[in-house]
Amino acid sequence: MAMVVTEPCFGCKYTDCVVVCPCDCFHEGKSILFIDPDPCIDCEACIPECPVAAIFHEDDVPEKWHDYIELNREMAPLCPQITEKKTPLAS
Numbered sequence: 758m759a760m761v762v763t764e765p766c767f768g769c770k771y772t773d774c775v776v777v778c779p780c781d782c783f784h785e786g787k788s789i790l791f792i793d794p795d796p797c798i799d800c801e802a803c804i805p806e807c808p809v810a811a812i813f814h815e816d817d818v819p820e821k822w823h824d825y826i827e828l829n830r831e832m833a834p835l836c837p838q839i840t841e842k843k844t845p846l847a848s
Protein backbone atom coordinates (compact mmCIF):
# COMPACT_ATOMS: atom_id res chain seq x y z
CA MET A 758 0.00 0.00 0.00
CA ALA A 759 1.08 3.56 -0.60
CA MET A 760 -0.05 7.09 -1.19
CA VAL A 761 -1.00 8.19 -4.69
CA VAL A 762 -0.79 11.66 -6.28
CA THR A 763 -3.85 12.44 -8.40
CA GLU A 764 -5.17 14.96 -10.90
CA PRO A 765 -5.50 18.08 -8.68
CA CYS A 766 -1.69 18.12 -8.45
CA PHE A 767 -1.34 19.25 -12.08
CA GLY A 768 0.40 22.61 -12.11
CA CYS A 769 1.04 22.78 -8.37
CA LYS A 770 3.13 25.75 -7.44
CA TYR A 771 3.86 24.75 -3.87
CA THR A 772 5.31 21.26 -3.53
CA ASP A 773 4.77 21.45 0.25
CA CYS A 774 4.28 17.71 0.29
CA VAL A 775 7.85 16.70 -0.52
CA VAL A 776 9.39 18.37 2.52
CA VAL A 777 7.57 16.23 5.07
CA CYS A 778 8.21 12.86 3.44
CA PRO A 779 10.66 10.87 5.58
CA CYS A 780 11.35 8.40 2.77
CA ASP A 781 11.98 10.71 -0.21
CA CYS A 782 9.15 9.10 -2.14
CA PHE A 783 8.35 12.05 -4.39
CA HIS A 784 9.47 12.34 -8.00
CA GLU A 785 8.97 15.30 -10.27
CA GLY A 786 7.15 14.85 -13.54
CA LYS A 787 6.67 17.64 -16.03
CA SER A 788 3.66 19.19 -14.32
CA ILE A 789 2.68 16.75 -11.56
CA LEU A 790 4.50 14.83 -8.86
CA PHE A 791 4.49 11.06 -8.44
CA ILE A 792 4.97 8.95 -5.31
CA ASP A 793 7.15 5.88 -5.55
CA PRO A 794 5.01 3.29 -3.74
CA ASP A 795 7.95 1.06 -2.80
CA PRO A 796 9.67 3.30 -0.22
CA CYS A 797 6.35 4.79 1.02
CA ILE A 798 5.67 3.72 4.62
CA ASP A 799 2.06 5.00 4.73
CA CYS A 800 2.90 7.58 7.37
CA GLU A 801 0.31 9.94 5.77
CA ALA A 802 2.38 13.02 6.64
CA CYS A 803 2.04 14.27 3.07
CA ILE A 804 -1.77 14.20 2.93
CA PRO A 805 -2.55 17.30 5.04
CA GLU A 806 0.32 19.24 3.44
CA CYS A 807 -1.30 19.25 0.01
CA PRO A 808 -3.39 22.41 -0.38
CA VAL A 809 -5.53 20.90 -3.13
CA ALA A 810 -6.10 17.44 -1.61
CA ALA A 811 -4.35 15.62 -4.43
CA ILE A 812 -2.86 12.85 -2.29
CA PHE A 813 -4.87 9.78 -1.32
CA HIS A 814 -4.15 6.45 0.24
CA GLU A 815 -4.22 3.82 -2.49
CA ASP A 816 -7.41 2.37 -0.98
CA ASP A 817 -9.15 5.76 -0.93
CA VAL A 818 -8.42 7.05 -4.43
CA PRO A 819 -11.70 8.23 -5.99
CA GLU A 820 -12.93 5.97 -8.79
CA LYS A 821 -12.37 8.61 -11.50
CA TRP A 822 -8.67 8.78 -10.61
CA HIS A 823 -7.90 5.07 -10.27
CA ASP A 824 -5.54 5.23 -13.25
CA TYR A 825 -3.23 7.35 -11.13
CA ILE A 826 -2.39 4.36 -8.92
CA GLU A 827 -0.60 2.65 -11.79
CA LEU A 828 0.64 5.96 -13.22
CA ASN A 829 2.48 6.81 -9.98
CA ARG A 830 4.02 3.35 -9.88
CA GLU A 831 5.15 3.55 -13.50
CA MET A 832 6.31 7.15 -13.63
CA ALA A 833 8.05 7.66 -10.28
CA PRO A 834 11.12 5.60 -11.22
CA LEU A 835 11.37 7.45 -14.55
CA CYS A 836 11.36 10.95 -13.03
CA PRO A 837 13.96 12.71 -10.86
CA GLN A 838 13.51 12.65 -7.11
CA ILE A 839 12.34 15.89 -5.49
CA THR A 840 13.05 16.45 -1.79
CA GLU A 841 12.91 20.24 -1.46
CA LYS A 842 10.07 22.67 -1.93
CA LYS A 843 10.27 24.44 -5.25
CA THR A 844 8.20 26.92 -7.22
CA PRO A 845 6.60 26.56 -9.62
CA LEU A 846 6.10 23.36 -11.54
CA ALA A 847 5.47 23.90 -15.24
CA SER A 848 1.75 23.97 -15.94
Ligand code: SF4
Binds near residue numbers: 766771772808
Ligand atom coordinates in the same frame (compact mmCIF):
# COMPACT_ATOMS: atom_id res chain seq x y z
S1 SF4 B 1 1.35 19.78 -2.53
FE1 SF4 B 1 2.35 18.12 -3.60
S2 SF4 B 1 0.75 16.65 -4.17
FE2 SF4 B 1 -0.24 18.57 -3.57
S3 SF4 B 1 -0.57 19.59 -5.52
FE3 SF4 B 1 1.36 20.33 -4.68
S4 SF4 B 1 2.99 19.02 -5.55
FE4 SF4 B 1 0.99 18.03 -5.86
Ligand code: SF4
Binds near residue numbers: 780782792798803
Ligand atom coordinates in the same frame (compact mmCIF):
# COMPACT_ATOMS: atom_id res chain seq x y z
S1 SF4 C 1 2.79 8.59 3.24
FE1 SF4 C 1 4.69 9.24 4.23
S2 SF4 C 1 6.27 8.01 3.26
FE2 SF4 C 1 4.46 7.91 1.92
S3 SF4 C 1 4.73 9.54 0.43
FE3 SF4 C 1 3.52 10.39 2.12
S4 SF4 C 1 5.03 11.33 3.50
FE4 SF4 C 1 6.13 9.94 2.12
